[in-house]
Amino acid sequence: MRSYIIRRILMLIPVLIGISLCIFLIMQLIPGDVISGLLGIEENPELRAQYVKKFGLDQPLYKQYLDWITNVVKGDFGTSFRTEKEILPEMMSRFKITFQLTIMAAVISWLIAIPLGIISALKRNTWIDGVVRFVALLGVSVPNFAFATLLILFLSIAFDYYPPVGYVGFFENSKVNMEIMILPAIVLGTIMSGSVMRMTRSSVLEVLRQDFIKTVRAKGASEKVVIFVHALRNGLIPIITLIGMQIGGLLGGTVVTEQIFSIPGLGQMVLTAINQRDYPVVQGCILFIAFIYVMVNLIVDILYTYVDPRISYK
């Protein structure tokens, strides 16, 4: 087991190098160069030369990459073009906000999806199953920004309620913070619940078909025991992977929702940086998010082998 974990971590190294190379190369695609964006319309050869020197753009590409990546490994993501502030502390403080949003959304989605998915599987091919499946399909099909816009519209018309503007940290005023975060979390959680519901339904159905369930029934166990002790424990295993992937995805993929509700998370930071052509921030944030995504997937893989010892990790 330990050797499996070590091997899994070692395997990450080439992937992470690949990711950073990929990001670095995509940054080279930017039409014109980074400095023009920074200088704006005022083209000043002297200032340009200064910037070229400062950012090391006179160096060959491979050198630029190596410099960037060695600094990143040391925890130095560089400074923003716009604010001239260090990127890493800013990312960390924003990450906390996105993290809170992700956890809230995930919890909401489980509360909706897992019970409904189970009911749907147990009441297979009844009208309840039909309704749940349709709702799940809606969850998979409705874009979060469309849902968010309609939800805000509905709340304003029906209840004359408008989501609060501005952001307050959880530890400053947790009540106001929850009021700010709850709507975006509901939006993300509801959308997420679609795929979790489908997965729960199909994996519970899959388990109910297996021989050991027949054995349990043959032993004369009550239906409650069959479902809650045997079917669910095994049926929920595949859902862990899905949930892990979704959490990883949410940590980087809340861009749209953060934008709509003006939540100053990591997604908003990326988007603002893209719009302001603040390239060091874009590059740093994307690398950071991809890193987290990969780490979450690693944790899920490891958890998986603990939960399901049948999976071989040789």
Place this chain on the structure above:
Amino acid sequence: MKTISGIIKGILNIIKELFKDPIGRIGLIGVGIIILLSLFAPAIAPYDITEMFTKNKMVAPNGEFLFGTDNFGRDVFSRIIYGARVSLKVGIISVGISATCGYILGMAAGYFEGIVDSIIMRFMDILFAFPSILLALFIVSALGPSLNNTMIAIGIVNTPVFTRTVRASVISVKSMEYIVSAKSIGLKTINIILKHITPNILAPFTVQATLALSGAILTEASLSFLGLGIQPPDPSWGSMLSESRKYMEKAPWLAIAPAIFIICTILSFNILGDSLRDVLDPKLKL
């Protein structure tokens, strides 16, 4: 000639199968409507999409303007109809890109295995290591926001899924006896791939393509919503919805029309994809 009529017959059979299932019928009709709307957009749309009726700004839906008008006085209905065209175009071309790349890469990885497989699949792992919307956003921002770059970005983002699907099916088909015998009688590799393997991996491939279409349309709408996809004056449902948020209290119809069209389109493709999977790949049906 024989093969072409065979293919058409096959497609007609599948459509017939789909039509038998009430859910499949809904998906088929929904997708059919979207295709018709975009094909005949010039005939259906009552006004030019850029024409501004300055006297009729933000008019609520009425007989003259079915879905009302926007802040410039442009007809929302016409823009929605042309928006279907943009969505479908982005969907088809970007899925075309990812399906083609995914087919070639997945086939190479699955058929040749070994080092080719390792290199291709490690590269796909790297692309998979990004949350998809973020990767699309990143590529578009590097290339510059435009219709073409949106399609390229979405195409790249979806390639790994196709590569994995094709690779997995190729590996399972490859060990079948008929492939082994095709090899043993000395058929050329290219013939084995095109004539013997490809027809047998079409089912999962088609299902994947239908589902990827809805994903691509969703990603385009999200990018446009963020202002990094389709650029004005081209109508995109995503950017229309984003614009509408400024006038939500005064003109809620500006938000409702594009939202409903995005949802119904993606829903139709997802329903079609699901039913197609049941028809083509009954093993997966639960």
